[in-house]
Every structure is written in structure tokens, then in C-alpha cells.
Amino acid sequence: MTQLILEQALNGLQFGLMLFLLAAGLTLVFGIMDMINLAHGSLYMVGAYLAAAVAAASGSFVIGVLAAVAGTMAVGALLELAVLRRLYTRDHLSQVLATFALILIANEAVRAIWGDQPVMLNAPEALSGPVEIAGFSYPAFRLLIIAVGVLVALALYIAVAKTRVGMWVRAGASNREMTEALGINVKRLFTLVFAVGAGLCALAGAMLGPLLAVQVGMGESILILAFVVIVIGGIGSIRGALVGSLLVGVVDTLGRALLPWLLRSFLPGEVAAHLGPALAAILIYVLMAAILFWKPAGLFPARG
Amino acid sequence: MRLTALAQALAASLLFASPAFAADKVKVGFVSTLSGPGAGLGVDIRDGFNLAVKHLNGKIGNLPAEVIIADDQQKPDVAKAETEKFLKKEKVDFMTGIVFSNIMLAVGPQVFDNKTFYISANAGPSQYAGEQCNPFFFNVAWQNDNLHEAMGKYVQDKGFRNVAIVTPNYPGGKDAVAGFKRFYKGKAEEVYTKLGQLDYAAELAQIRASKPDALFFFLPGGMGINFVKQFVAAGLSKDIQLFAPGFSADEDVIKAVGAPMLGMFNSSHWAHDFDNPENKRFVADFEKEYGRLPSLYASQGYDAALLMDAAVRDVKGKLDDKAALQKALQAKRFKSVRGDFKFNSNHYPVQNYVLRVIGKDVQGRVTNKTMGTIFSNHADAYAASCKMK
Amino acid sequence: MSGAIYRQSTRRRLLAAGVFALLALLPPVLQAFGQEFYISFAARVLIFALAATSLNFIVGFGGMVAFGHAAFFGAGAYTVAVLMESGVASAAIAWPAAIVVAAVLALGIGFVSLRTRGVYFIMITLAFAQMIYYLAISMKTWGGDDGLSLAVRSTFGPLDLKNDATFYWVTLACLGLCLCLLDRITHARFGRVLQAIRENESRMEGLGYPVLGYKLLCFVIGAAMAGLAGALIANHGQLASPNLLQWTQSGTLLVMVIVGGVGALYGGAVGAVVLLLVEEVLAHYTTHWHAALGLILLLVVFRAPKGIAAWVHGLFARAEKHE
Incomplete structure (x- = not known):
């Protein structure tokens, strides 16, 4: 039993880190530019499709991932320059409408290029099976996701906390006008941040492709989870995004694993069998509502 | 205003009183999920259906076929609205195409009320196989279970x-x-x-x-x-x-x-390697036409068109004779790509799996x-x- | 000065009455042209107009961007369906019940959610709507994924709702009543306080207004109207589907509001009409119509930044100035 709980905790960690890859870019864009970008999920989808296409053509998963990141960063930068830039000064609702429109267009574009049916993206042969650790086997590819997630979290932490650009980013997140007044080229900074966010999306899409279906609409289902994460963590805070991701990952995974079992121990079997899965499905929403009830601006509010 | 209504009533009564005439074309309403994440299935059914019509030289039961297509976006209310339009405005002779059972259950009543035949190429809800079975509902695929x-x-x-x-x-x-x-x-x-x-x-x-x-x-x-x-x-x-x-x-x-x-x-109930001439032709032409292997959804779309064709041929194009048409559909006089099957009393297939x-x-x-x-x-x-x- | 404003608002009300009279004439006109089918379509548009209007009251006048309106829309629909299932077919009972259920739900959700604001409010309302969605699809007695179908439409006194034209008129009357009510509310003291809160919440709080209470009441009124819209949509399609509770439904309603014009009384209605008509036309031409819709929405964002209602308003205002 302890081993099972341990394994489930590892699963939760992995699911959380995978959400973090998405949430990090989302929270940066949101925090710094005060911009609700619903099309974030579309960048994730574009990243996964690019990775699948390049991996299939080149026969190498790694080349696929790199190409996806580079390609999606370019798409992201273009998008920022062409459309999103004009939205920063607009209210949230206009941003919602415009980026919703972008979702519609992106989905149709992907359908037109790659067709209606899901496409294939598989892990490299060496990582497609499980590995033995401490007596239980665990999927090698999930371990890779954990490693990549930890590395990205570290790199982002160093970039945001220790570098000059990171300082601007933090300054931008807490007070945009002041940052501009200090003579920093905010426009270029925004394009850069947006491109980095897009790259992280693509990384998430490419890394999750071997575990999840690469299909039209894949961005929307995971976008909601990413929003849950950044709202729990506090918008604009990388630390909050990390804590939020792990919290959502662990609570969701352990909830699904343990709730039915827990309920069975003190409820009649029939009731527990009905209630367990239903409760597990809404657990993260209950978590979010509860956190916002007590901390209405998330766990780590970035703006003072 | 009143005059037109009178004329309409007159025309309608004439239509019902007179014996059924052979129609000059067959109109099929195809409502399916063609956009969004579930689109792949609907697209396969549509492509299978269209291929059958092509094999039949653009005709269903020797009459020119007109297939009008609409997207239900996998939303029951949109499916209902599109169906309503096909029934009331386009006055289609057959309906088909729906992928998902929940959508089928949503549009079923209006189709049956209108006395239009629904040939399901996928959705096979238990309700329509059991107590709510309906003379106007036929399923060429399977019951969901x-x-x-x-x-x-x-x-x-x-x-x-x-x-x-x-x-x-x-x-x-x-x-x-x-x-x-x-x-x-x-x-x-x-x-x-x-x-x-x-x-x-x-x-x-x-x-x-x-x-x-x-x-x-x-x-x-x-x-x-x-x-x-x-x-x-x-x-x-x-x-x-x-x-x-x-x-x-x-x-x-x-x-x-x-x-x-x-x-x-x-x-x-079907596989692309089934060894019968109908299936071989279907699979080869599907690959040629669309550049991919057909799925079971495509085979069901194909069979749906063949069923309509055989039945319309049977009644010699007299689409208004609903009783005869029902009998002809029930008789299922066509060769399915899955080999053979027949309809049960509830209009669902009895077949091999x-x-x-x-x-x-x-x-x-x-x-x-x-x-x-x-x-x-x-x-x-x-x-x-x-x-x- | 006040006379001019008075004349202006009278003129607008006359215009509104004229539009409604024209709308009421729609069924016989369609019948005369042999396009009866579109009566049912028009009724559906009106129902979404009502739902979007109710959301616009919360978003535009209350200043609360709610992303869980589907919960109230769906709750109204399910209330009617569940009552129908247990033998209550009368609209006189079922429809008010739908309104009450949606209102009570909103009271609870609003009470918790209103502690937050901005994006946090968007997400917490979404969270509650998602909870209700997942509960609904896992409930076998509510038909789960299939939803609950209604054997017949509600009975409505001597009127036969099965008749599409009658149903259309009843829907139009509901929409008209709700719009009149909202017009009254927004011009009454409550509405003015509400709009002042939207503009500057802390100031109103400082002046001693029970801000939370005002906002909560606004939220509940909007939800109650969505409940009525839900009761109508269940009757229209004779189905209460979990699709009505999905977050995409909340999104669609919000898009209608933004397209039509946030904070304009007719904004929600205009948005619903425009969006559904555009959908209907585009879907006729191509299955890739989503992309075309996306381009149109982008056009709205950049060409009519305050929504179509405000844009038309602007045209009228310019015309009036020329008089």
C-alpha cells in the first residue's frame, strides 16, 4: 500500500510538472502584459503537431521537439507582432474575444493542414517502456517529463530571479508603468516573453504528445487546467505556478486513486461506487474554489 | 393570405388522396459531427456515404440523388435545428449521419413525428432497440452494446x-x-x-x-x-x-x-480485409479516393446509402408509400460490405461479430x-x- | 437639457416597441413565404438572446465577468425536465421553479465567488459550473450524457406551445418582459448604485453602500433570467442536455455579450442574433466555417471595440446630431 501511494505521489508530481510547462508561459504573459490569452492552448496544439510532423519526417523525436519549440516561438512572436500587441491596452473582455477568435482560426488551420483525425507522435524507442526503480516499474518517458519539468522550473527561476531581463520581467509584472518610465524597451520585452511562453507551450505539447492524443481541440481541455493552476498560484507568479501545478497534479491524482477507496471504508458500497468517481472528477474545482475563498488572489499574489 | 392557405390545404389533400407517384429524385439529409474534436468519425461516415453514391452513379434507387450535408458540431440543440430545417424546409426523404447516441436521441422524435425514415450509420442507442423502437428508425451498424x-x-x-x-x-x-x-x-x-x-x-x-x-x-x-x-x-x-x-x-x-x-x-462486425467482392471494391476505391484506409464508420456510411438504394429501387421510386418503403427497408435487398446481415424485428442488424x-x-x-x-x-x-x- | 434626454429615451423606447412589433409579425410573414422552418430557428435565437441579455446584466451593469452562466441556463432546463419526468407539465409551476432553482444556486455560488474579483472571479464561477456539469453527467436519473428528454412541451394555459408560432410569441413575450424589467432596474436607484459600484467600488463602499449585497442581488437577478431562458430552451428542443451546462456554453454566451456590446441593454440580444445568424449562414457554405467566424470576431474586436450595439448607437447618435 505504501508503495502504491508513493507511486501515485510520483504520478501526481509528473502530472503537475507537465501542467507547469503550460502554466509558466500563461502566467508570465498574464502577469506582465495583463493579457488573457485563450490562444495559449492553440500554441500548445501547434507545438504538438509540429513535433509530430518533424519527428515523422526526420525519424528523430529530439529533432521533432527542438523544431517544435523553435517553430512555435516564431509563430508566437509573429502572433504577438501582428495581433496581440494591439490588445494590451484593451480590456480583458476584448482580449477574451480576440483570442477566442484565434482559437477558432488555429483549429481550422490545423485541420486544413493535418486533417480531421489525430496524428501520431511516439516516444523514442529507448524510452517507450518502463524502468525498474526501487522495486516498482515506472514509465521511462514519464521520468523524462519529470526531469524536463524540474529543469525548466530551475531555468525559469534562475532567469527570472537572477538575470537582468528577469528583473525587468518581475518589474513589469508588479508595475508596468514604472518599468516603462525606467526606460526599458517594454515592447521588445513583451515580444520576447511571449515567444518564450510559446516555446514552453510547444515543449509541453511535444513532451505530452507521446502520452496524449495529438488532435484538434487538445489545447482547450488542457487550457482550463492551466488557468486553474495559475489562479491557484496567483497570477504573474512563477513560484505560484509551480506550487499550483504540483498541488493540482497531486490532488487530482491522489484523489482519483484514493477517494473511491477512502469512501468505501465508511460508506455502503453502492453509494461509494457512485460518489467516488464523481467527487474525484470535481476535486480540483473544489480545491480551487476553497483556495480562492480563503485567499481571493491566489496563494502567491504577484501584484502588491 | 387566407386564399393561399386554402390552396395549400387543397393541394395537400390532393396529395394524400391520390395514389403514390414515383418521385423524380431522392433527397437525403446528412447531419453529422463534421467540426471539432469528434469530427473524424463524422467525416468517415460522410466519405463512405458519398463513395456509395458515386458507385451508384450519383443515383439512389435509379433516381438522381441529392445529398445535403450539415454539421451538428456535436451539440444536440444544433443537430435538432439542422434536422428541423432538413425535414421542414428541404423536405428530405431520408435522414442519416449522426455519430453520437445522445444526439440521436435528441433528434429522433422530430424525425419520427415527421414520418421520415432515419437510417442510422452509427448511433445505436438501446432506447430505440427496445421499448422506444420505431418503424421509421433503421440501424445499419450495431446496437451500442x-x-x-x-x-x-x-x-x-x-x-x-x-x-x-x-x-x-x-x-x-x-x-x-x-x-x-x-x-x-x-x-x-x-x-x-x-x-x-x-x-x-x-x-x-x-x-x-x-x-x-x-x-x-x-x-x-x-x-x-x-x-x-x-x-x-x-x-x-x-x-x-x-x-x-x-x-x-x-x-x-x-x-x-x-x-x-x-x-x-x-x-x-466489419474489417477492411473481409474477403468479398463488395468489400474489396469499397476498400480499394476508398483508398484511391481519400488516400487512407476506411474505418468501420466509413463502411457503415457506405452501407447506409446501399440500403436506401435497394429500398427505393424496390418501391420503384414511390417514396410517399411509407408502408411499402418500410417493408422494402426491412427486407434489406443489398449486399453489405460486411458480408451478410438481416434486420431484426426492432430494425437493428442480426449479424456476425x-x-x-x-x-x-x-x-x-x-x-x-x-x-x-x-x-x-x-x-x-x-x-x-x-x-x- | 433633461427634456432632450427625455425625448431621446422616449424615442428609443418607441423604436424598441417598433422592433418588437416587427418581430411579432415574423411568423405570419415566414408562413406566407413558405419558410415555416425559420420560426423555430427564430425562437431559438430569441432564447439565446434572453440568456445573453441576462449575462450582460451581470457583466455589463454589475461589472462581474462571470464564466459559469451555463450553470444557471442548464439548471433551468433540468428543473423543467425533472419536473416533467415526475408529472408536472404545467409551465405555471415549472417555469417559476426553474427561475427559483437558478436564483438559489446563484445565491450560493455568488456568495462564495464575490469574495474574488477580476480573473479570479472568472475562474471561480467556471469552477462551480464545472462541478455542476460533472455531477449532472454522472447522475443516471438525470440521463447522464444523453440528457433528459421532454415527452411534450409544457402546458401553458389555453396556449398550445407545440405550435411553433405560439412558442415563438411566448418566447418573444418573455424576452420583452425581461428587457422591460432590466430597463426599469437600470434606470431605478438600484441600477444607478450598481453602475456606480462598477465604476468605483471602493468609493461606494466608503459612502456606506452594502456593495456586496448589491452585487449579489445583481448576480441572482441575472441567473434567474438565465433560468427562465433554460426553461424555454428545454421546451424548444424538448431536451435538457448536459451540453447546456458545459463551459463552452458559458463561453458562447460571453462571446455573444462581447460581440453585441457589454453594458448595452440590448447588447446581449444583438450579439446572440448576430452570432447565430452568421453561424447559420457560414455553416451553409463550408464545414470550415469556424475559421471565417474567427476572422469576423477579430474584425469586431478591432472595428467595433465596444460591440455592435454601441457601434449602431454611434451611428444613430451621429444621425440625431445631424437633425
Whole structure:
């Protein structure tokens, strides 16, 4: 039993880190530019499709991932320059409408290029099976996701906390006008941040492709989870995004694993069998509502 | 104003009083899911249907065919509105195309009220097979439970006695479990997931711990793709034999998962390697026309058009004679690409179900191969409670 | 000065009355042209107009961007369906019940959610709507994924709702009543305080207004109207589908509001009409119509930044200035 709980905790960690890859870019864009970008999920989808296409053509998963990141960063930068830039000064609702429109267009574009049916993206042969650790086997590819997630979290932490650009980013997140007044080229900074966010999306899409279906609409289902994460963590805070991701990952995974079992121990079997899965499905929403009830601006509010 | 109404009434009464005339064309309303994540299935049904019409030289029952197509966006209310338009405005002779049972149940009543024949090329809800069976509803595919039943029977016959079942926590999933357990009598560990769930690590760990010898899953759409990928990555495919209904293991899913699906067993009423001339022509022309192998959905769309063709031919184009048309549909005088089948009293097929396994074909493609028959002339469990008027 | 404003608002009300009179004439006109089918379509548009209007009251006048309006829309629909299932077919009971259920739900959700604001409010309302969605699809007695179908439409006194034209008129009357009510509310003291809160919440709080209470009441009124819209949509399609509870439904309603014009009384209605008509026309030409819709929405964002209602308003205002 302890081993099972341990394994489930590892699963939760992995699911959380995978959400973090998405949430990090989302929270940066949101925090710094005060911009609700619903099309974030579309960048994730574009990243996964690019990775699948390049991996299939080149026969190498790694080349696929790199190409996806580079390609999606370019798409992201273009998008920022062409459309999103004009939205920063607009209210949230206009941003919602415009980026919703972008979702519609992106989905149709992907359908037109790659067709209606899901496409294939598989892990490299060496990582497609499980590995033995401490007596239980665990999927090698999930371990890779954990490693990549930890590395990205570290790199982002160093970039945001220790570098000059990171300082601007933090300054931008807490007070945009002041940052501009200090003579920093905010426009270029925004394009850069947006491109980095897009790259992280693509990384998430490419890394999750071997575990999840690469299909039209894949961005929307995971976008909601990413929003849950950044709202729990506090918008604009990388630390909050990390804590939020792990919290959502662990609570969701352990909830699904343990709730039915827990309920069975003190409820009649029939009731527990009905209630367990239903409760597990809404657990993260209950978590979010509860956190916002007590901390209405998330766990780590970035703006003072 | 009143005059037009009078004229209309007059015309209508004339129409009903006179004997049925042969129509000058056949109008088919095709409402299906053609956009969004579920679009792949609807597109396959549409392409199969269109190919059949092409094979029939653009005619259905020797009459020029007009197929009008609409997208239901996988939303019941949109499907209802589109159907309403086809029935009232376009005055179609047949309706077909719907993929999902919940949408079928939403539009059924208005189609039946209008006395228009619905030829379902996929959705086979239990309601329309049992107490709510309707003279105007025909299904050329299967009753939803059938493929689950076939898998349950095979798993039972092969001597598996410790099986895990994974399905979403909604009534469709619970129906699948019921269908499977109708023929499988061993121990079953039921695992329920969230509808639309992405990550299955928690469920897979639980399954690993409980050590079943086989696993049956019913996870519609992208869920199935996610599950198979993660199941194989977890290394469970070595110790646990995977079983699924055919729609979780057809070309669309294979195209997305690839090699990890090798060795997976599934049940179906049709396979692209069925050895009959109709099927060979269908598969070859489908590949030529659309550049991909047909799925079972495409075969069902193809058969739906053939059924209409045979029935209209039978009544010599007299589409207004509903009773004769119903009889002609029931008689099913066409050669299906699945070999043969006949309609039960509830207008659902009585047919064979086969076992397929995913392997590599001579060209090295990952695809389904037919292994043998599981059920011969199998009917559904609801026909007995159908009192067809 | 006030006379001019008075004249202006009278003129607008006359215009509104004229539009409604024209709308009421729609069924016989369609019948005369042999396009009866569109009566049912028009009724559906009106129902969405009502739902979007109710959301616009919350978003535009209350200043609360709610992303869980589907919960109230769906709750109204399910209330009617569940009552029908247990033998209550009368609209006189079922429809008010739908309104009450949605209102009570909103009271609870609003009470918790109103502690937050901005994006946090968007997400917490979404969270509650998602909880209700997942509960609904896992409930076998509510039909799960299939939803609950209604054997017949509600009985409505001597009127036969089965008749599409009658149903259309009843829907139009509901929409008209709700719009009149909202017009009254926004011009009454409550509405003015509400709009002042939207503009500067802390100031109103400082002046001693029970800000939370005002906002909560606004939220509940909007939800109650969505409940009525839900009761109508269940009758229209004779189905309460979990689709009505999905977050995409909340999104669609919000898009209608933004397209039509946030904070304009007729904004929600205009948005619903425009969006559904555009959908209907585009879907006729191509299955790739989503992309075309996306381009149109982008056009709205950049060409009519305050929504179509405000844009038309602007045209009228310019015309009036020329008089």
C-alpha cells in the first residue's frame, strides 16, 4: 500500500510538472502584459503537431521537439507582432474575444493542414517502456517529463530571479508603468516573453504528445487546467505556478486513486461506487474554489 | 393570405388522396459531427456515404440523388435545428449521419413525428432497440452494446477470470460494462474515470497493483488514444492482455497511436480485409479516393446509402408509400460490405461479430487483421421489449 | 437639457416597441413565404438572446465577468425536465421553479465567488459550473450524457406551445418582459448604485453602500433570467442536455455579450442574433466555417471595440446630431 501511494505521489508530481510547462508561459504573459490569452492552448496544439510532423519526417523525436519549440516561438512572436500587441491596452473582455477568435482560426488551420483525425507522435524507442526503480516499474518517458519539468522550473527561476531581463520581467509584472518610465524597451520585452511562453507551450505539447492524443481541440481541455493552476498560484507568479501545478497534479491524482477507496471504508458500497468517481472528477474545482475563498488572489499574489 | 392557405390545404389533400407517384429524385439529409474534436468519425461516415453514391452513379434507387450535408458540431440543440430545417424546409426523404447516441436521441422524435425514415450509420442507442423502437428508425451498424458483448464473450471463452474494466463515469460507460458482463462471468474490477480525462497514471498504478490478466476498456474519442499510449508506456501490455470494442481500435486510433497498439484484440462486425467482392471494391476505391484506409464508420456510411438504394429501387421510386418503403427497408435487398446481415424485428442488424487483432499487413502497415468469428447471427438484448407498430 | 434626454429615451423606447412589433409579425410573414422552418430557428435565437441579455446584466451593469452562466441556463432546463419526468407539465409551476432553482444556486455560488474579483472571479464561477456539469453527467436519473428528454412541451394555459408560432410569441413575450424589467432596474436607484459600484467600488463602499449585497442581488437577478431562458430552451428542443451546462456554453454566451456590446441593454440580444445568424449562414457554405467566424470576431474586436450595439448607437447618435 505504501508503495502504491508513493507511486501515485510520483504520478501526481509528473502530472503537475507537465501542467507547469503550460502554466509558466500563461502566467508570465498574464502577469506582465495583463493579457488573457485563450490562444495559449492553440500554441500548445501547434507545438504538438509540429513535433509530430518533424519527428515523422526526420525519424528523430529530439529533432521533432527542438523544431517544435523553435517553430512555435516564431509563430508566437509573429502572433504577438501582428495581433496581440494591439490588445494590451484593451480590456480583458476584448482580449477574451480576440483570442477566442484565434482559437477558432488555429483549429481550422490545423485541420486544413493535418486533417480531421489525430496524428501520431511516439516516444523514442529507448524510452517507450518502463524502468525498474526501487522495486516498482515506472514509465521511462514519464521520468523524462519529470526531469524536463524540474529543469525548466530551475531555468525559469534562475532567469527570472537572477538575470537582468528577469528583473525587468518581475518589474513589469508588479508595475508596468514604472518599468516603462525606467526606460526599458517594454515592447521588445513583451515580444520576447511571449515567444518564450510559446516555446514552453510547444515543449509541453511535444513532451505530452507521446502520452496524449495529438488532435484538434487538445489545447482547450488542457487550457482550463492551466488557468486553474495559475489562479491557484496567483497570477504573474512563477513560484505560484509551480506550487499550483504540483498541488493540482497531486490532488487530482491522489484523489482519483484514493477517494473511491477512502469512501468505501465508511460508506455502503453502492453509494461509494457512485460518489467516488464523481467527487474525484470535481476535486480540483473544489480545491480551487476553497483556495480562492480563503485567499481571493491566489496563494502567491504577484501584484502588491 | 387566407386564399393561399386554402390552396395549400387543397393541394395537400390532393396529395394524400391520390395514389403514390414515383418521385423524380431522392433527397437525403446528412447531419453529422463534421467540426471539432469528434469530427473524424463524422467525416468517415460522410466519405463512405458519398463513395456509395458515386458507385451508384450519383443515383439512389435509379433516381438522381441529392445529398445535403450539415454539421451538428456535436451539440444536440444544433443537430435538432439542422434536422428541423432538413425535414421542414428541404423536405428530405431520408435522414442519416449522426455519430453520437445522445444526439440521436435528441433528434429522433422530430424525425419520427415527421414520418421520415432515419437510417442510422452509427448511433445505436438501446432506447430505440427496445421499448422506444420505431418503424421509421433503421440501424445499419450495431446496437451500442453489441461490440462490448462480443468482447465479453471472447474474454470469457478464452478463460480469463480476472479482468479490469476501464470506462468513463457516465451512463454510456456503465452500459458498456453491462454489455461486457452480459457474457463475461468472471471477476471484474471496474475502474471509472472522468469523461474527457487526459492522464491515466493513477488508474494504471491501481491496475498494476491489482494484477488482472486482461483489461477491457471503453473510452470514446481521444480518451482511448491517451489510455493506450499510457498503458503501453507503463509496461502493462506485457502482463495484461488488452481488449476493446472495434471503435476504440480502428484506423483513426491506429493512425494516432501506431506501433504500441500491436497485439491488441478488438471486436467488430466489419474489417477492411473481409474477403468479398463488395468489400474489396469499397476498400480499394476508398483508398484511391481519400488516400487512407476506411474505418468501420466509413463502411457503415457506405452501407447506409446501399440500403436506401435497394429500398427505393424496390418501391420503384414511390417514396410517399411509407408502408411499402418500410417493408422494402426491412427486407434489406443489398449486399453489405460486411458480408451478410438481416434486420431484426426492432430494425437493428442480426449479424456476425468477429475478432480482430492489430498487426502488420504485407505492406508493413499497422492495421487490423480478422482472426475469427465470435458471434454468429447475434441480435441485441433489447429486441424482445420492442413492440413495433 | 433633461427634456432632450427625455425625448431621446422616449424615442428609443418607441423604436424598441417598433422592433418588437416587427418581430411579432415574423411568423405570419415566414408562413406566407413558405419558410415555416425559420420560426423555430427564430425562437431559438430569441432564447439565446434572453440568456445573453441576462449575462450582460451581470457583466455589463454589475461589472462581474462571470464564466459559469451555463450553470444557471442548464439548471433551468433540468428543473423543467425533472419536473416533467415526475408529472408536472404545467409551465405555471415549472417555469417559476426553474427561475427559483437558478436564483438559489446563484445565491450560493455568488456568495462564495464575490469574495474574488477580476480573473479570479472568472475562474471561480467556471469552477462551480464545472462541478455542476460533472455531477449532472454522472447522475443516471438525470440521463447522464444523453440528457433528459421532454415527452411534450409544457402546458401553458389555453396556449398550445407545440405550435411553433405560439412558442415563438411566448418566447418573444418573455424576452420583452425581461428587457422591460432590466430597463426599469437600470434606470431605478438600484441600477444607478450598481453602475456606480462598477465604476468605483471602493468609493461606494466608503459612502456606506452594502456593495456586496448589491452585487449579489445583481448576480441572482441575472441567473434567474438565465433560468427562465433554460426553461424555454428545454421546451424548444424538448431536451435538457448536459451540453447546456458545459463551459463552452458559458463561453458562447460571453462571446455573444462581447460581440453585441457589454453594458448595452440590448447588447446581449444583438450579439446572440448576430452570432447565430452568421453561424447559420457560414455553416451553409463550408464545414470550415469556424475559421471565417474567427476572422469576423477579430474584425469586431478591432472595428467595433465596444460591440455592435454601441457601434449602431454611434451611428444613430451621429444621425440625431445631424437633425
